[in-house]
Amino acid sequence: MTRRELDIAALYRQYGALVRRRVRRFFSDEEADDVLQEVFTRVLTSQGSFRGESSPATWLYQVTTRHCLNRLRDRARRDELWVERGAVYWSQPVASADQEARARLAQAWRGLDEQLVTIGVYYHLDGLTHERIAELVGCSRRTVGNRLTELAERTRGAK
Amino acid sequence: MSLDPSIFTRDWHLQDLALERLELDDLDPAAERSVRDHLTSCLACKARHQAIVAELAVPLPELGIEAAPAPTASNVVPLSVRRSFLVAGGAGAVMAMAAAFMVMTLLQPADPQPDPEFQVRGSELSLEVYRQDEKGAVRLQDGDGVRPGDHLGFRVASQEAGYLLVLGIDSTLEPYPCYPADPSRGAQAWAASPRPVQLDTAIQLDATPGQERIVALLCDEPVGLDILTPPLRQVSADLQPWQDLPTLDVSCLQRELRLNKLDGAQ
Numbered sequence: 001m002t003r004r005e006l007d008i009a010a011l012y013r014q015y016g017a018l019v020r021r022r023v024r025r026f027f028s029d030e031e032a033d034d035v036l037q038e039v040f041t042r043v044l045t046s047q048g049s050f051r052g053e054s055s056p057a058t059w060l061y062q063v064t065t066r067h068c069l070n071r072l073r074d075r076a077r078r079d080e081l082w083v084e085r086g087a088v089y090w091s092q093p094v095a096s097a098d099q100e101a102r103a104r105l106a107q108a109w110r111g112l113d114e115q116l117v118t119i120g121v122y123y124h125l126d127g128l129t130h131e132r133i134a135e136l137v138g139c140s141r142r143t144v145g146n147r148l149t150e151l152a153e154r155t156r157g158a159k
Numbered sequence: 160m161s162l163d164p165s166i167f168t169r170d171w172h173l174q175d176l177a178l179e180r181l182e183l184d185d186l187d188p189a190a191e192r193s194v195r196d197h198l199t200s201c202l203a204c205k206a207r208h209q210a211i212v213a214e215l216a217v218p219l220p221e222l223g224i225e226a227a228p229a230p231t232a233s234n235v236v237p238l239s240v241r242r243s244f245l246v247a248g249g250a251g252a253v254m255a256m257a258a259a260f261m262v263m264t265l266l267q268p269a270d271p272q273p274d275p276e277f278q279v280r281g282s283e284l285s286l287e288v289y290r291q292d293e294k295g296a297v298r299l300q301d302g303d304g305v306r307p308g309d310h311l312g313f314r315v316a317s318q319e320a321g322y323l324l325v326l327g328i329d330s331t332l333e334p335y336p337c338y339p340a341d342p343s344r345g346a347q348a349w350a351a352s353p354r355p356v357q358l359d360t361a362i363q364l365d366a367t368p369g370q371e372r373i374v375a376l377l378c379d380e381p382v383g384l385d386i387l388t389p390p391l392r393q394v395s396a397d398l399q400p401w402q403d404l405p406t407l408d409v410s411c412l413q414r415e416l417r418l419n420k421l422d423g424a425q
Contacts, residue, residue: 012222017215018179033220038302039299040222057185058165061176068302126175135165 322346330369
């Protein structure tokens, strides 16, 4: 067995349940296990992007979030699936999420770029601070603030 | 009072990730102390923690992926043998041409948005597949669904020059050419390009059901589809849908994207 295989198997054993929980924030239970496999397939091909600057758990959280959002965004282009899946996702109870912001974000989803959606999810749905979002997205806190302002303006326009 | 942003949310509760990492024994001692301290005084986080513990305890399904095995003598065709396949492979190539109708048209992706994870960034070959629909070109991701009649276009980037061949394999295990259009011409000379380059071919999918693999190969020499067909058939037969193709030729860089052919009525 190669080192690469060992790494993936070990990552899965250690963090698979964490990844599955994250996936279930975006997808139904029926789909979660399939998406879990997809995430680890992606991990297999993109593990070079893990630079060891954060815990593997944090890196997997980012990879999983991005994969799930991409998957939803692609589906969003297929209107009927967007309605189905979008409803599942945006109706997930999140303690610190602002209901109105969530609704606006859902409406404007399709017109937003990847970074803006990711920042919106981390802020409105996960309740993270600007500082934490900046770490996860790889930008400055100021950029996070500016992008959240932009998000508010654009989603207000979509209301 | 300042809160550790890697642990707490804006409203002074624990992040799910912090609670999960606590259960996985993945926090550093200081963070673990902060989390445990908070749990002693916050009923909401305590309840959420219990729910997370229960959820994490559910057994995981078996991991259905594994790294592609290293090349072996059985899946590497020496140059001398490859050339002997040139004549015998002709009939197969014609059949393959029938499996997928080649559309010689240039697809113009509508403002393609490269996924950062799939940009070249150190990897030596990347493959992007687009489906053309009424709204323009849509980038496909691994595992996406396609339908009979869909038009697919391709973009490739590489850090190295070589000879490029893009082929498709459907559930009949009969490979068909995606680039170049004429399989008898073999792989086309390719200049290194770190930015994705649109290929001047596209395919229209037929009605063969099941998985469709699109594979790009960048080789040291102009290998042809006929050369790759026997090892492809050999390795494809036992391949599970979620597995990558093993290395077909050690002289080639290889990238693939798996698509799922949906029934036209779905």
